[in-house]
Amino acid sequence: MEENLDTAPPPSLFEAMDAYIGERAAKGIFLDGGGLFGTEDAVNFVVREGEVTRVDGPYAEAKEIVGGWSLLEYPTVEEAVADQEEFAALHAKHWPEVTVVATLRQISEGPEDAGA
Numbered sequence: 223m224e225e226n227l228d229t230a231p232p233p234s235l236f237e238a239m240d241a242y243i244g245e246r247a248a249k250g251i252f253l254d255g256g257g258l259f260g261t262e263d264a265v266n267f268v269v270r271e272g273e274v275t276r277v278d279g280p281y282a283e284a285k286e287i288v289g290g291w292s293l294l295e296y297p298t299v300e301e302a303v304a305d306q307e308e309f310a311a312l313h314a315k316h317w318p319e320v321t322v323v324a325t326l327r328q329i330s331e332g333p334e335d336a337g338a
Contacts, residue, residue: 261279
């Protein structure tokens with residue numbers, strides 16, 4: 223599948239996402255989230271061997287760009303996985319010409335979670 227990140231997502235995806243987020247917000251699952259601008263004004267700080275280097279965007283070679291984020295809370299990991307698959311399916315249905323990687327990660331509650 224060819225990636226085409228130069229085009230905006232179709233309006234139908236925004237409508238489907240609004241419904242998806244609204245349902246989860248009503249259930250108390252969706253806590254926060256938002257979209258991100260492109261990399262044209264992005265600034266990365268790279269720490270390597272004790273030195274900090276600043277790298278300004280845009281990043282023409284970037285193959286993976288975070289386009290948005292959300293914070294959700296589920297009773298079980300299984301429910302989170304199932305819902306994340308539904309989220310990915312929205313993109314497959316409404317924007318099939320783009321490659322999207324939807325990543326699900328848990329939040330660490332503190333040092334006791336390190337390495338978990």
